[in-house]
Amino acid sequence: MTLLDLLLAFNQFVLGYFVVLNTVYLVLYAVSFVEVADHARREIFSGLPELFASAYSPPVSVVVPAYNEEVTIASSVRSLLTMRYPLHEVVVVNxxxxDRTLEVLKETFGLREADQPVRMQLRTAPIRGVYVSPTERLIVVDKENGGRSDALNAGVCAAGHPFVCFTDADVVMEEDALLRVARPLIESENVVAVGGIVRVANGCEIRDGRVVEVRAPRNPIAAFQVVEYLRAFVASRTGWSRINSLLIVSGAFGMFRRRDILNFGGLEVDTIAEDMELTLRFHKLYKKSGSKYRVVFIPDPVAWTEVPSTLRVLGRQRDRWHRGLIETLVRYRRMIFNPSYGSVGLLGLPYFLFFEFLGPLVELAGYVALVVSLLLGVLNTEFALLFFLVSVGWGSFLSLAAVFLEELRLRRYPRWGDLGKLSLYAVAENLGYRQLNTVWRVIAMVSYLRNKKGWGEMERQGFDDPEGEQTLRRM
Structure with a gap:
């Protein structure tokens, strides 16, 4: 077989790869559409007011790890404290x-040092002090730096309620967020973890820790990410949840039973993908125990987060995300194709292996091979056009479908202009932005092989001053 024959065969392989990948996406979208439609119908009889008034709703501890969050911490904590729930507390772990994160909390909420020490049921970096608010249900744990997982473990130890909700200091939740995400846990003992949807806050008007007007971002980089988040959460995780193969309960908004976190040894501190690692550990341990269980995703619009607004910071984020994916797949490699783990082992993990992990490598190699083949005259124009339609055209259709699934069922963008803008970005992301993400993820593979560690830094503008100066924090 000549080199030209190999090029032709590889291009045909990549074309088939895109067909299979997009077909899987279509199936997930169909499942998600049914699930979101059912969820919307159930919401009519949701009984949220009754749940809010019920004395049987278990109390919730909202755990917030914070590192250099002085810009957003006050708004975030304020929004968490004012959520509708029968009884909840906020546990911030500095x-x-x-920076002045701890000082801002002390000044804003009048903190005083607590008399009672935290009972440390999990090993963490040393605790320097514990503070409470005299007027709010707020606990602040000040500790030495140990990383996000270490901070969450300290927060779980300090939590006083049976449900724990993990979120970030740069997240603003909607008023009924806790009610919605806690409901599956309240309604069924078989539900062991619930993930809520995370939305892009860039461009939205936020006052006093609340989103008062939803708008599409003016920044094109942030706007591309709105489409990505809709595709990843509304049109993908909803489908995986339906077949109990959800592999990620987002660290930005997820709820668990505190006893499970403690019984399973807390979050792993030697990973940069603690949310995926914890979710897979739940699947593994519950499957081994033979218990009936479910890991659930809620498609309600409940949590808003600021996303990167520069390519430099976005590239660092995607590098970390992909390294975390590789790290977790390696850690749980024995679950892949293992029928003992049901749909997780036979569907969820193989999908992430072939399409999320290896996908960027195949896609980038396919683009290079296509260009070389066209230059050498190996491929005709018809094949090149078919390749473009399958990879770019089909991808654009899927992104548009995610935007319109949001509009048909969840309707969070009231302005037609915003929907029009997001529709344009859904098409445009396949003409450069997607390819750039592919490059970043391939670079992440190299970073993983070179044993790169760390989270990198993230620029935050802050919710109350969206046009203000950006500050740096670790991601």
């Missing part, structure tokens, strides 16, 4: 911040 993970050795080098």
């Amino acid at each position: 993970d050795g911040s080098k």
Whole structure:
């Protein structure tokens, strides 16, 4: 077989790869559409007011790790404290911040040092102090830096309620967020973890820790990410949840039973993908125990987060995300194709292996091979056009479908202009932005092989001053 024959065969392989990948996406979208439609119908009889008034709703501890979050911490904590729930507390863990995060909390909420020490049921970096608010249900744990997982473990130890909700200091939740995400846990003992949807806050008007007007971002980089988040959460995780193969309960918004976190040894501190690692550990341990269980995703619009607005920071984020994916797949490699783990082992993990992990490598190699083949005259124009339609055209259709699934069922963008803008970005992301993400993820593979560690830094503008100066924090 000549080199030209190999090029032709590889291009045909990549074309088939895109067909299979997009077909899987279509199936997930169909499942998600049914699930979101059912969820919307159930919401009519949701009984949220009754749940809010019920004395049987278990109390919730909202755990917030914070590292150099002085810009957003006050708004975030304020929004968490004012959520509608029968009884909840907020536990902020200051993970050795080098800025004024702790001082801002002390000044804003009048903190005083607590008399009672935290009972440390999990091993963490040393605790320097514990503070409480005299007027709010707020606990602040000040500790030496140990990383996000270490901070969450300290927060779980300090939590006083049976449900724990993990979120970030740069997240603003909607008023009924806790009610919605806690409901599956309240309604069924078989539900062991619930993930809520995370939305892009860039461009939205936020006052006093609340989103008062939803708008599409003016920044094109942030706007591309709105489409990505809709595709990943509304049109993908909803489908995986339906077949109990959800592999990630987002660290930005997820709820668990505190006893499970403690019984399973807390979050792993030697990983940069603690949310995926914890979710897979739940699947593994519950499957081994033979218990009936479910890991659930809620498609309600409940949590808003600020996303990167520069390519430099976005590239670092995607590098970390992909390294975390590789790390977790390696850690749980014995579950892949293992029928003992049901749909997780036979569907969820193989999908992430072939399409999320290896996908960027195949896609980038396919683009290079296509260009070389066209230059050498190996491929005709018809094949090149078919390749473009399958990889770019089909991808654009899927992104548009995610935007319109949001509009048909969840309707969070009231302006037609915003929907029009997002529709344009859904098409445009396949003409450069997607390819750039592919490059970043391939670079992440190299970074993983070189044993790169760390989270990198993230620029935050802050919710109350969206046009203000950006500050740096660790991601």
